[in-house]
Amino acid sequence: MKLYKEGFSKINRKGLFANKDIKNGTKIINYIGKIITKKQTDENPKFDNGKAIYLYNLNNRYDLDGDFKYNAARLINHSCNPNCEVRGKGLKLWISSIKDIKKGDELSYDYGFSFDKDFEDFPCKCRSKNCCGFIVREGSRWRIKKKKKTNK
Numbered sequence: 001m002k003l004y005k006e007g008f009s010k011i012n013r014k015g016l017f018a019n020k021d022i023k024n025g026t027k028i029i030n031y032i033g034k035i036i037t038k039k040q041t042d043e044n045p046k047f048d049n050g051k052a053i054y055l056y057n058l059n060n061r062y063d064l065d066g067d068f069k070y071n072a073a074r075l076i077n078h079s080c081n082p083n084c085e086v087r088g089k090g091l092k093l094w095i096s097s098i099k100d101i102k103k104g105d106e107l108s109y110d111y112g113f114s115f116d117k118d119f120e121d122f123p124c125k126c127r128s129k130n131c132c133g134f135i136v137r138e139g140s141r142w143r144i145k146k147k148k149k150t151n152k
C-alpha cells in the first residue's frame with residue numbers, strides 16, 4: 001500500500017496526504033524527474049527567477065527538474081511547520097517524514113526559498129500557528145518580521 005494519496009488541499013488546490021499513520025523518519029515517496037546539467041538549467045528561461053519550485057540541486061554538475069506529471073511528489077505543498085523534508089543521495093531524491101504523521105494529514109516540506117526582493121510574490125497559506133505569511137526558508141523568516149517592523 002502506498003503511504004500517500006492525492007487529495008484536495010486547503011493550502012494550494014492539490015496536495016499529498018498520508019494514506020496511513022507514518023512514523024518519523026520514513027521514506028514516503030521518491031522525488032523523480034529529469035536530471036539536467038547546470039548549463040541546461042542556466043539556459044532554460046523557466047528557471048530564471050531562482051525560485052523554481054521543482055528544481056533541485058543534486059551536485060556541482062547536475063540538477064533535477066521535477067516539473068513532470070509523473071512526479072507525484074511535486075504536489076506536496078510548502079508549510080512553515082512541515083512534517084517532511086527532501087533527502088538525497090547521489091542523484092536520487094526522496095521525501096521523508098520528520099515527525100510522526102497521522103493518516104489523513106497533509107504532507108508538506110519547507111521549499112527553502114531564500115528571502116529576497118520577490119518574497120512577497122510567494123504567499124504561504126499553510127495555516128500553521130507559526131506561518132510567516134510567505135514561502136521563505138525557516139532560517140530566513142526573521143527577516144520578514146524585521147522588515148514589517150521597519151515599515152511601521
Ligand SMILES: [Zn+2]
Nearest residue numbers: 080124126131
Ligand atoms: Zn506558512
